[in-house]
Amino acid sequence: MSSDEGWEEVFENDISLKIDSKEVKTRREIMFDIAKWMMKIYLDIFEDFDVPEVSETIDYNIKRQLTNKFVDKDDPNNYNNNLKLFKSFKYYGIFSRIYFVFNKNTTSFIETCVNNKIIENKEKWNGCVFYIDTNFEIEDYSWHFSRNIKHHSIFLYVLDKLKNTDLKVKESPFFELDRNRLKILPSSLSKFLKHPLYVLQSQLRYNLSICPKRPVCGYFKGEPVFLRKNIIKLKTQSQFYKLGKEIVSEKPFKTHGDIKLYSEYQTKDIVIEDMREGYTQDYFHENHVPRNCIFIENEYSEQVCKILNLEHRRCFRGFKRSLPFHSGVFIYKKDAFLFSNFLFEYSENIRRAHENERKLEALNNWRKIFKTVTKFLEIRKKLGLTE
Incomplete structure (x- = not known):
């Protein structure tokens, strides 16, 4: 999303937004809360830290010693402890990701890659999730680790502003894991709404549709699943006219009540x-x-x-x-x-x-x-x- 086409676009599709009657917050206030939370994490990541010395030379043993030093078994998702562990992994060249959950206590957890084997996290959380890896690449991962992704569109907007792909220095060993996770079809309708890869036609807005003759990726409760990249935006004749195009097809691509909608391939330049x-x-x-x-x-x-x-x-x-x-x-x-x-x-x-x-x-x-x-x-x- 652009600056700037207006803040309203940030919240246009946030259908999961719920308002606590005890403390009504405006959308702008929610956006600033998320931005302040992310900036604190980002600053903490780059804060100096005295990494402890480890006598081991094998990655697995280094990981074990560092984990024993920083991880509290009674509080394995402690924010400060996991930050120290993540910084130590980076110092010793162990590729890892630290994930942060947007909740009251800022839950955090780590996934690591040791000897080409990824040690995964299996838990799910309430709240939006993003990660920072040892290459300082930042990505949303709510679609996989979140049970409740309240304010997700606002979360994505702020996260996009924080990203800095120029800091990426090499390919991530998590690439294969990400690809495998993405291939798995979502297990609920709410997860389809936010999934970056898959979409159901029944969940699309009236002015969106799937491009014809695109392959079906699977089925969810009998309904075909398509790739999100195959979504096309439909417009009315007057909307296309303002874009310098005229309709050449007699039959609209889709109708919504009395509204006739057309796709771009049904038009030509005026x-x-x-x-x-x-x-x-x-x-x-x-x-x-x-x-x-x-x-x-x-x-x-x-x-x-x-x-x-x-x-x-x-x-x-x-x-x-x-x-x-x-x-x-x-x-x-x-x-x-x-x-x-x-x-x-x-x-x-x-x-x-x-x-x-x-x-x-x-x-x-x-x-x-x-x-x-x-x-x-x-x-x-x-x-x-x-x-």
Whole structure:
């Protein structure tokens, strides 16, 4: 997601959002809470730490000694202990991931790769989960380790801002594990909603669909499962028009009530040969400019066209506060040279006129001040107040 298309897009699909009646938080407050939580973790990761010396030279034995030193059997998911363990693994060249759960106590756990064998975590948690590995790569892993992924879309938005792929130095040994985990079909409808790979057509919004003739990856309770990358966004005829495209298919891709929806492959670029009838013409996209015309946007462009008696069309750009908004004009390419030269002179003359008006206004103000002061001095003199 962009900045910036607005914060609202961050929360558009967060259907799992629940509000505690005891403490109602705004979406922006939730976003800042997550950002503050992630930044604390990020700063803690890079904080200096005196790694203990280990006499062993074999990775497995090094891991065992470090684990015994830092992991409390009664509190194996302790945030501070796991941070120290993760930093120690990195120091001794043992590839690992430290996972963080967005909950009250910031639960954490570690997965390691020793002698090409990955020691996995099997538990699931309430709250969104992300990891940082020894290459400082950051990724969301809520789709695998979370039972409850409340505020997941906000979580993903903040996490995306924190990512810094430039810090990645080599390929992760967890690649194969990630791929195998991703291949497993989600076990519930809620997990399908947030899974990065798979999707059910029945869970898509009305303006989304699966691209035709795409393979089925499996079935969930009898419903076909598709790859999320095969989702296409459908639009209405007017929406495509504003994108400079026109519909070429007689039959819509999909209907939603009275709304007819089309896919991009059912469209073609709009081509306009000449100015249309009427004084106003639409301009939402470059394809709306007639082929023998150019678009000029200047506050005096319409006045100049009228002075020079040039054929032109005023451009309708949309609505502002429910009122039609016009800006710029279409003129023929053959008139561009004459128009541009006259526009420059016209604009310069207006600028000079405004400048002269400001000077005259300033002069008049000084005259008024002088008269006022003179009158004031005369009154003082009549009253005998010479000092």
